[in-house]
Amino acid sequence: MLLTNLTAATMKDGYGLIEDAAILIEGGRIAWVGPRSEAPSGHDATDCEGRLATPGLIDCHTHLVYGGSRAHEFEQRLTGTSYAEIARAGGGIAATVRMTRAESEADLAASALRRLDSLLAEGVTTIEVKSGYGLDRDTEIKMLKVARELSQWRPVDVVTTYLGAHALPPEFRENRAGYLDLVCNEVMPAVAEAKLADAVDAFCEGIAFSVDETRRVFETAKALGLPVKLHAEQLSNLGGSAMAASFGALSVDHIEYLDQPGVDAIARSGTVAVLLPGAFYYLREKQAPPVDALRKAGVPLAVATDLNPGTSPVHSILTAMNMACVLFGLTPEEALRGVTDNAAKALGLYDRGLLTPGMRADIALWNTARPGDLAYPLGFNPLAAVIHHGELVRGIL
Numbered sequence: 001m002l003l004t005n006l007t008a009a010t011m012k013d014g015y016g017l018i019e020d021a022a023i024l025i026e027g028g029r030i031a032w033v034g035p036r037s038e039a040p041s042g043h044d045a046t047d048c049e050g051r052l053a054t055p056g057l058i059d060c061h062t063h064l065v066y067g068g069s070r071a072h073e074f075e076q077r078l079t080g081t082s083y084a085e086i087a088r089a090g091g092g093i094a095a096t097v098r099m100t101r102a103e104s105e106a107d108l109a110a111s112a113l114r115r116l117d118s119l120l121a122e123g124v125t126t127i128e129v130k131s132g133y134g135l136d137r138d139t140e141i142k143m144l145k146v147a148r149e150l151s152q153w154r155p156v157d158v159v160t161t162y163l164g165a166h167a168l169p170p171e172f173r174e175n176r177a178g179y180l181d182l183v184c185n186e187v188m189p190a191v192a193e194a195k196l197a198d199a200v201d202a203f204c205e206g207i208a209f210s211v212d213e214t215r216r217v218f219e220t221a222k223a224l225g226l227p228v229k230l231h232a233e234q235l236s237n238l239g240g241s242a243m244a245a246s247f248g249a250l251s252v253d254h255i256e257y258l259d260q261p262g263v264d265a266i267a268r269s270g271t272v273a274v275l276l277p278g279a280f281y282y283l284r285e286k287q288a289p290p291v292d293a294l295r296k297a298g299v300p301l302a303v304a305t306d307l308n309p310g311t312s313p314v315h316s317i318l319t320a321m322n323m324a325c326v327l328f329g330l331t332p333e334e335a336l337r338g339v340t341d342n343a344a345k346a347l348g349l350y351d352r353g354l355l356t357p358g359m360r361a362d363i364a365l366w367n368t369a370r371p372g373d374l375a376y377p378l379g380f381n382p383l384a385a386v387i388h389h390g391e392l393v394r395g396i397l
Contacts, residue, residue, distance in 0.1 A: 056125025068099025132163030
C-alpha cells in the first residue's frame, strides 16, 4: 500500500511534518516515508486527498472493563461530598467491585466493547486495560480474560495490567496484610502463569495502599518478571513515584502532587509521566501536575483518558488531549505526542507511535492538514480512516 498526497506528522522532532508526503506499507510495517516526489516506484498509489496522517492513537491508561454505573456518585460530588468520603462510605471502587463480581464474562465484554468503540472511532489502535474491580482471584482473572479477548472482536491491540492493589475488598477491610498475601502469593502468580497481564499496577494513596505495601507488590511483580506502573500522588504526596522509579517503572500516573525529588527520580529512571486530565476535571481538583518541572527534567509526558466508572467516565481520547492543553498547559504538539510516541513508551512498546520506517503501520488519517487541529475542538471528530497493522479497518481510501 502506497499512500500519497498527504501531510505526514511523523512525530519525530516535534510534529515532524512532511508536506505532500507518501507512506509505503509492506508486511504490516512502514517501509518508507518521505516527500511524494521521492516515493519508491512500482507501487499502485492511493490518493489521500491532502489529509493529515498521524500514528494510530494510543490510550495508555484505562479501566475499560467493569460492571454497573456510578452516575449517582457524580451527583453526590456535585453536592459537596468528596471522593474520599464516598469511598469510606462503601462507594467508589468498592461499589464497582460489587457490580463487577456479579456480572458474567459475556456481560462485561458487551459493555466494554461499547466503550471501546467510542475510542476506536477516534483513531485509537492500541489501548491499555486494567483489572482492579474484582479484588478476588476469580473476578480479577475474569476481567483480564475479557480484556485480552477484546482484540478478537475489534481491530485493536490490547495491553493488560493487573491492578489487584487497587483498594481493599470488604472481606479484608480489617486484614490489610491478609489481602496483600492474596495479591502477592496467589492471584499475581496465577495471572503471570496464565500470561493474562503485561504489567502490574497499584494505587499508592492514603485511601488505598502505602508506599511500603506497594513496594511489596512491586517486589513480587519483579520476581515474576512483570514490569510495574503506579497510580501515584493523585490526592497527596506519599513519595510513591520515587519508589516506583527505583523499580524502573514504565509510568507513574496522575501525579498532581508530585514534588521535585519525585520529578528528579522518574527523570533518572526514564519513567513516563501519564497525565489524566479527565479525573482532574471530574473531581474538580485544584492542584495540577508539575508540567513545567517535568518538561525541564526531560520526563516524557503521556496523556490518557483514564476511562473508568467513577472519576473519569471519559470515552474520548481527543477530549483528553484538549483537557491536557486547557487544564494542564500542554501544547497541542505535546498532547499529540502524549497519545502516540510517549503513550507507547508508557506501555513499554517501541514498535509504534511514530511514522518512521520499521514501525508498525498503525496510521490514522484525518480530514485536516494541521495536527494542532486534533486538540483544538470539543465534540468534533475529524477522523477519516484507520490503518491497523497495515490493513484498512475504518473509513474509505
